[in-house]
Amino acid sequence: MTTPDKAASLKRMKTLATALLVVVTLLFVVARREGWPWLAAFAEAAMIGALADWFAVVALFRHPLGLPIPHTAILPRNKARLADNLARFIRDRFLDTASLVARLRAADPASRIGVWLQQPDNARALSDRLGVILVQSLDFMDDRRVRRLLVHALRKRAAGLDLAGAVGRILDALTENRRHQGLLDEGIRKLAAWLDEPGVQAAFAGMIVDVASKEYPKVVAMLGLVGMNPTELGDKVSVGIVHGVNGLLDEIAADPHHPRRQAFDELVEGYIERLKNDEALRDKIDAMKRDFLAHPGIAKYVDGLWDDLRGWLASDMARPDSRIRARLASAATAIGASLAANPALRDSLNEHIERTVEGLAPQLRDGLSEHIAGTVRAWRDEDLVREIEHSVGRDLQFIRLNGTLVGGLIGLALYALTHIL
Structure with missing residues (x-):
């Protein structure tokens, strides 16, 4: 979920990447004017790398400069497919019945419940919660x-x-x-x-x-x-x-x-x-x-x-x-x-919990995957873009920084190679 800290961090990284592009652009202009070919080669390639990576990063979320260039605004254009793929991934990788039962069996919930209930504070907390439910039920029934x-x-x-x-x-x-x-x-x-x-x-x-x-x-x-x-x-x-x-x-x-x-x-x-x-x-x-x-x-x-x-x-x-x-x-x-104190009782409770999970897991996993897909589809395009960009956008701005520096070094290497040959 978007937070002010994430938004501020993304804004700082965008400013830094854009500032680096401005710096190499000025460096290119100065180097060409002063006749510094090696520095000009570095700055020229750095500008190209920065612009290419800026285009690639922006194209994920929106149309660069608002132009309807093909294969841009990838995330909002493929929102439905993204929703379905995300739902299937969570359903098949995290919610399959065998995995849930295996994790449940390893957790031994009956033993955990027994230990938890023996704590007086936990027993009182449970009784208080049940009491609240009872009072609310009475209010409902009194209608x-x-x-x-x-x-x-x-x-x-x-x-x-x-x-x-x-x-x-x-x-x-x-x-x-x-x-x-x-x-x-x-x-x-x-x-x-x-x-x-x-x-x-x-x-x-x-x-x-x-x-x-x-x-x-x-x-x-x-x-x-x-x-x-x-x-x-x-x-x-x-x-x-x-x-x-x-x-x-x-x-x-x-x-x-x-x-x-x-x-x-x-x-x-x-x-x-x-x-x-x-x-x-x-x-x-x-x-x-x-x-x-x-x-x-x-x-x-x-x-x-x-x-x-x-x-x-x-x-x-x-x-x-x-x-x-x-x-x-x-x-x-x-x-x-x-x-x-009773291992047989624990085994019985664990078996009943496992059978319940086995019976409910297929319906729950299908229902949850449909809920995830439906929720993502219902998002507005700008909300989807904002959420994803604020979550991973800071790291994507490092691509722009790296593209600027690496592009400049590659340009310098190519310039050196052409002169040596």
């Missing part, structure tokens, strides 16, 4: 237009979901190899433990007495006449019921082929089959899904939930002792330690 778009997309996606079929497939997977019987066993254990609790049995006894008192008040009154306490009777009945239920549960738990288990299998299988093939049930579930998604309270609930979540995240990220940033830094350090 009402974006939020409406997301809610609309979610509703559209959910509306196209085959809920009945999805539930059926999930239940089918859960019942494979009779895994649902394990759920039944766990339910039996939980129910038995719950029934054995004294409070549950007392509640049953109370319910029995309450129901009997309401539905059969005369029977309860007769129990009092014969000296029997209704509460004690309720306790005995509830204990008997619990004992009977527990006995049935023990039988089911102990017998893999118990009729109740078979009934449970038939119930689950029948429900799964209905979810898959019963159009009436599927339509009913789909209608329930649509009603649920269309309910205005759903959108309000999602908005409120998002506002609460965003408020909590923003509040935490604004604090110096942010828990989220602390967790991120801790996770980064832990990842670094794992990479440092």
Whole structure:
């Protein structure tokens, strides 16, 4: 990129080369007038060399003296070809897939990442950067237009979901190899433990007495006449019921082929089959899904939930002792330690990075070469000339200086050779 220093340096070299041309021209005039043939030969050849090299250097960038001489202004006239050649050169020499993967493998990025993440300052810096990204993402998501778009997309996606079929497939997977019987066993254990609790049995006894008192008040009154306490009777009945239920549960738990288990299998299988093939049930579930998604309270609930979540995240990220940033830094350090201590993990990460580069490199290199070619083509001719001339123009002015001196020496040598012969 052009800088004031480059421009000033180029201007100084141009002035020096032009000044040398002026000097040899004056020297030629004086030598011819004073009759100094050797010096005149040197000065004459030096002028020719200086002018020839001036023409060659200027012809690279523009038309000399503004004259449309053929094969001048070479760079602007061939800008498109230069752009394509430059892009192909960078693509083929620096961005070929094999070279990129080889350099990546030699760099061992997983080890470097592990060492870098183990530094507390680096882990904190990474967590701070991730925190900034998170806050910016929250601000973006908080835009009402974006939020409406997301809610609309979610509703559209959910509306196209085959809920009945999805539930059926999930239940089918859960019942494979009779895994649902394990759920039944766990339910039996939980129910038995719950029934054995004294409070549950007392509640049953109370319910029995309450129901009997309401539905059969005369029977309860007769129990009092014969000296029997209704509460004690309720306790005995509830204990008997619990004992009977527990006995049935023990039988089911102990017998893999118990009729109740078979009934449970038939119930689950029948429900799964209905979810898959019963159009009436599927339509009913789909209608329930649509009603649920269309309910205005759903959108309000999602908005409120998002506002609460965003408020909590923003509040935490604004604090110096942010828990989220602390967790991120801790996770980064832990990842670094794992990479440092586990060669297999490093090899796995390196392999994944290499495969990613191999997959993306062709598209990236082609895209980058097109970008370079397009950028150079889009430059104005004067901008292209200025950038290249300021980058290499100083060195090209040395050609003019060398052409002046070398041309003069060659002219002097030729003059000497003609006189000697």
